[in-house]
Amino acid sequence: MKEGFRRSMSWLHTWTGLLLGWVLFAMFLTGSAAYYRWEITHWMQPELRSTSQPLETALSAVTRLENIAADSPQWFIDLPDGRNDAARLLWRIPGPERRFGQETMDPANGRKALARETLGGDFFYRFHFQFHLPPLWGRYLAGLAAMFMLAALATGVIAHRRFFADFFTFRPGRPGLRSWLDFHNLAGVLTLPFCLVLAYSGLVILSPLYMPWGRLALAEPAHNPPAAGPIVTKHSIPMAPLAPMLQAADEAWGRTENGLRRIEISGRGTEACIVTLVRGQGRSLSVNSAERLRFNGASGLRLDAPSGERGPAGNLHGALYGLHLARFAGPFLRCLLFLTGLLATALIGTGLVLWTQRRRSSLGHTRPAFGLVLLEKLNLACIAGLPLSIAAFFWANRLVPATLEGRSDVEVQVFFCVWAAAVAHAFIRPQASAWREQLDSAGLLYLCLPALDLLTSGKHLQAAVINADRAHLGFLATMLVCGLLLLRISAKMRAHANPPSHTTQPATAEESVT
């Protein structure tokens, strides 16, 4: 009975892991990159290097929005901070649909930033839960994958008889399945808390989409000022001057690291216009802890803060949300989270490879079914192909002309074209060579990225060295390490495919079958 239970859990583990394994692999890899969302954007926009005063930037951002989005009912202004060089302006485009315009503003002159147009780190951030699909579909897929992850983790722990004993078992030298499995177990134990919290908190963050039933059961009370609002016309009510509001924020919070960070203006042009000033979160864990000052935008009068009182469940929700976004993390913790994220990615990757290897080794020398071969090819195109296309994305950032119209789309197209090419390559080449070739080329692309940076934007790199620009140099160092890591994995695979006794026969059993 007990054995049967364990076996069924083990069965469930393999299938939940396999079915959405590729989606999870992509989610964890891009999610790990998204921990450095702003640093990646920083490197991808080398023209934009500025230090600025938040208050002055806020005023010039409002002036800029008056010029480009005067008829919009809703504005959002993200002010630059230690990790973010520019002010990001976002405004709702008038009309029935929820569409937004956005612009990056250079705080130095209050105009559109002259930096190259790019999605930067936002590409990874969005891809992490939307996969470049239509937003709703992407988010549903991400939710499904997170649920699968939870199931795979729970069953993995149950199925694993000697959970902690195996933690101390690593046989890297062993050929074939054993060392893959050991690594999978080791990574599983190390990253278990990380994966559990991230999968669960991811579901919680998007729970209004996945679990709307509580909200629906509690009848919605009428609230919210008319955020969509009518189109602002010349006759509509003008806004009160912003400077006194900013002054109030300045007095309340000071100009420290967690001073004023964001300005939201909704219901513009109406009497119900509300200006919300949001304080930076600093090192606080929960997203709910961000302090706000609210003003009536028409009269300029200060409004009472909405009651910040939250019960334990509300606090837990805020903490889970904050844990997932990890805005609280300083440099060391951020690095640790990034590395854990990569280890979790490797956990999923090895799990996928193990599944097909086990299938194949149980076949002996009989010809594998088409499904298994397909899985192997797609494993390869995902596990080796995705790092390759990310490298291509970075290369495109430096090679596509900086002034080209619509260049941020071109970068994304390069990413997907290279990924498609990786899929094609996986089907054309024999299995073992395709793994090595994709891993090697990805590794080389990462390794040569600093050289490319030097050749294409040498003066920016020079400035980064002179100013000890940690984000820029840290990015390049990370790329070097990633490149070495990929080449090392490739070398390991070569050693596996050609054990010392058969060095003269490159065509292994694996290749001859495919």
Place this chain on the structure above:
Amino acid sequence: MKARASLSKHERWSVASRVGAAVLGGYALAAFFASTVSLLVRHPREEALHLGTLPSFLVFLAAVLWAFASRSAWRAWLGILIPLSLLALLTWLLNHTPPS
């Protein structure tokens, strides 16, 4: 892993049925759990919402594990449908009683 190739027709149906119980039944159970708890607590509103929604994903997870751990597909469905109908009944009752 070899076992799958030799799954009988009966076993295939059993697996498909369990998948149905886990995905559809499990989600419905979690959904009614969320609405029941939210309606039971009701006030303060945000708190009621989170108290219902936060654990609902774990309810879903538990239902999935149950669907595959139970001895037969019938038991899997029963174990999910009984609490599901109780919660659905509770939701309905709470919806039709004015909050005190």
